[in-house]
Amino acid sequence: MVDNKSSVVTLTWQPPDNNGGRNDIAYWIDCPLCPPDTEFSPRQHDIPGLEVNVSRLESHTTYEFLVYAVNGVSEQSMATGVKQEHIVINATTFSSVPSAVREVSIDEESSSKTTLGLMWKVPMFPNGVITTYQIRYRTTVETVADSKYHYQNHQAHSEVQRTQVTGLQQGTDYVFSIAATTKAGVGEYSTPFVARTEGGPKNAPYGPAIIAGAVAAVFVIMVLVAVVIFLLICWRRRKANQLYLKIASCPNNGKKEMPPTANGMIYSNGPNGEAVILPHIGKARTYIDPFTYEDPVQAVREFATEIDASCIRILDVIGGGEFGDVCSGLMLMPDKSTRKVAVKTLKTGASDKDRADFLSEASIMGQFDDPNVIELLGVVTRTRPAMIVTEYMENRSLDTFLKENDGKFSVPQLISMMRGIASGMRYLSEMNFVHRDLAARNILVSSTLVCKVADFGLSRRKHEGAYETKGGKIPIRWTAPEAIAFKKFTSASDVWSYGIVMWEIMSYGERPYWNWPNQDVIRAVEKGYRLPPPMDCPEALHQLMLDCWQKDRNHRPTFSTIVSTLDRLTRNPHALRPLAKAGVNQMNNSFTDLTQLHSVTEWLDSIKMGRYKDTFSQAGYVRLEDIARLSQGDLPRLGVNLVGHQKKIMKSIHSIRSHLEQAEETLV
Template identity: 40%
Template structure:
């Protein structure tokens, strides 16, 4: 909205101190009387009549004022015999001064502002009033005068209004800005600082710009309501009772969550009600939780020498999902009960259980056991800390069951001893606990010779009815390892003893020696057989048979990409793959763009001991959520794993301070698509193929890392000052799972249709082969100097055309070999597309043989440039040359055509190559684009059949 400050208004209020031939005349118009300053000496030569205003004081900041005149000019033809000396214009002058000079008047002190000419001339019978506004610029002194010079016209001045424009006082984004006088032409935008409204704060000083037309534009910096306040009609008002806001942000106050106290207005947080708590990892803005109730339906069953405890989850979880269980055990012998301690074994564990069952073993028979299962949650520890043990009530989260373990399972073997020893035999005895058993017990004895030099071990197994045995036919002076297990009634093993070692005595007989030599010979033979079997087995694992045609020759690199989304705590991934930088080492210089999460700056990174380097700094905008922060930093977790000259390099991150940042190397020429459009036609095919080779090398590296980019496009390729291209923007990228198909299936989200392979669009399955399709589109973009793929076709039209086997035609001047590679990348069967390794090899071959780039692919300008031909966007013929040039994106040459006198489309159709050069089109790419467009125009209008280029 614009405002104007008036310096003075109707002319009738002016004191005109200088009056040469001007007269004050009373007139009647539309029934009302008013005064005018008039002069009408049309019959006299050499007229020089001046009318000057009084001193007009200037507001110090108003350097630009507007003068609005209302006047009447008489038609010279209405005067008989005066047409030779009569004029129909007058002049406006101005003079600056620091003080009122009174009636002193010097024409030399005035400078001309403008010549005033009427739009409508008054005849004898009809009065016509004109309104004209002129601008007086660059005023700098305390005041000024206006003067009007008549040089022979018949004029009547009705009113003069002098004013300046202001940007009105306003409130934007909770920042208050004062009324500001608009600047002049030399200060088109006047920067104004504001202040946050009451109860609002800002991380940086809010600013806005006032235009010369009195309009506010480009607000910078944003105020946000303090904690406990929300924005209501440009004000920050307290949160109403029962609601809260925890931090300064643009969010609204939210109702207090479940199980919290509803405080009065202006609450920053809602505390928990009595008996409810927040866990240490719970956000302070979340709901409060109660203790879980006890588990239900605790059941104990015995099977295979073990006790299985099962139960149902608590009926009331307290509003939490992090329920775990712990098991407590007591054993009673007679009247004495004590904790089981480490005497028994739990599987999988006795604490921290998430499942509702546990297996208990190592129990003693004929003892009473009491098991207590207690439910826990994240707030359980808080309740135990808050209440002293002596005052703590019985747990309402525990469920207890007692049972008599009868020992019908095999007992526990506690010790094994040698009763008798000889050179060829050992007599063994073992203890059993408990000693009393309701039924007979059988034992399984396993033993083997201890020989660390043999790869093949022979075990001997004996089934025994008692807890002792004599083993004969052993080797003298040899160590043996023994293990005993008690068997249950169904033959399944029970508790086992520790493995024990016993040796035979060293006394040998002749027969014993023969036996030993025989055993040694047999062992050597067995060793030879085992070695042969292992060798054959290893060879049998050699990979044979046909493999996937796309992935068959790819070798996995030493390093494989790790998806940071698999980390339970995303911050761990950031710390693992990215270097932390202190903010004091970073200097922001200039905003160069805006990303999804905040502004992007060009800056300087100066780490002690390292050379100063230029960097790009991605920032996270104020008021972010924790999820937005994690999503923002996940790109750094991805980039930090890559190290290749054609992949954008991550310098580091700032995560341990309030303002999170991602710092990467600075690419001077920005995005590849925009850079090519700005330099259309300036690069030879050899240079363009060199750019493509760098992109392909970067994608080969990513593919070898088992990584799919998913959003490969020229807009996501950055270019440095040596024209080196680097792959960037890993926001949509995902890991390539290690499976035969090598696909990643998305769960939703947008897909860049024009760059995406048909199978990825149809089934949302992405592979390195789908990245190859996207690389083919990037090749087309590069060879077409940043042209939009598929031009103005809609996404639906693009998908339909691809499914009907349509492929983008060759760009203008595209080498045939390069276009053939594009077509290979766009094969419908993804298994037949080349791999990135193949693409790099082919591009290297083309670069080593520049002559191979001289053969140009067939080109049809009516398709390849996607020209509207002889009609504009609405289907009608072009109405002007400028409209035609704009349609082929060559509007920068509109002035060249106009200066050469080519102003109609018929003249355009007659132009030759030489004519286009002569009007100033020098770049080869631009010259050919215009020439091909004319060829398309001629072909459709049938005026010429051949146009030589």
């Protein structure tokens, strides 16, 4: 299989019909035309499975892959000259962004002392509709990071494109690179092209005057740096002497005092005043609000790494965010390898406020470093569109993942997910950071079921021990009562939200408070209503949820306590055996009114099992009376194989039986 939006090839095959009587079969791949730096995942030789991903291939190229099956005696058979059997797979790669533009040259007719005219041919492989061209340029003495950018709209139906770059210095050499842009992103940059404002292209190396000027500039910079270092040393010595005199002038009862050292502090003890140097104790790291910066770009530069847009390749759009699309992509790493990443893009035409909020989210993420908090890899701010690049989480958001895998996990696996989220939130709370929007939709899940806290768009600055909203919408179903009433958020309000996340996990992504209107949720919670335990929820877990939902925020557990509690439950599986039961005052009004249901299709939709409508209909189950006779053993032949789904359906069938029996008694 070839991804038609990238140059990644996925090879799959079936095991040999005859394994030679051995079970130690492995596979290896041969690719005669692949580049030397081609990557095979999991590897090229001794592959234990039946699939391999091949990346870092050239775009729009046909490759021949030879797949061999080997075992412990394959080397001996090859030594005897026996030809090794194999299969041949041919694959042609694609690309997600345009290839490089071609034949860049100077347009002398439109050039002047401060203007350079450029012309080029469109890419050989546009891979979409080209909208604009991005011209990156700098002087020959500047680095790529100092580049400026010029944008030119695509001239339709023209093989040769032209533009003018104005505002240049006279008699100066400039380096130009051009890239085409489509909806998929910025394409490959062309080979750097050098042109001089006084005339045509100039490919000769730097002139003597430029070299001499560069050497002189370096010398001046070195002198200035030496002077600054010298002045800094003098200033620090002066401060140390002042501190020493200040300490020496204080009464000391005849004991000899010593000034603090640079890397520690002095502690004197004993009759002779012996000095002991104690190690320096650094202050715990604290979250710094990017909104305190006048310029959001300054905060980004302090907390995030700038990535060149040419290192990012967009593969596919996987979702939408507040500011633009969320895409999957590949990132070129410093060691020339590629890593799959997630890319948030800033939508075209975004306002200054949207851009500031977008950059501030990156500044927030850049301050965190924890296994259960999403990792920021870098940002793209110097080209359009602006991007936030994070690690890629294969299973995406937790709420969707749970709905797609309803009933598939054991309680210990669900607790492991809860524990990861609690650990990430413990780290954030220790950083004095309040999330304000903790929910299953804002938790991302990796291929190994590691849960990581993400989406910091609702976070705001700290004020008198709390976080104050700025007029934005509040996620009512996940928000603590005091935060709704007084618009203030603390780590304790995050604990309340965490309790809701626990409930979402145990109910496999069910909507908290079901279809209640927000005002009904607020009134019910204020009167003391709390969500009932989900089906088959251990009593200990529901009790922890109730602890998180204490009305007095001072009575709620901390995230450190929650982590310890979950660890204790994991070590003591017997504590998970008693299942919670919904009391009379905890019964929810999500119970289906069976009098309003007239068919099996409506019934399945009401319990969110609509995926089985076709199989029930094909088996002849149309009326509620038909399914009342079903037993759990009948469900597998109707396509219901998940244990969680079977329990949910049978629980509802029992309710239908009771309803029908009561109806018969009423008629009698």
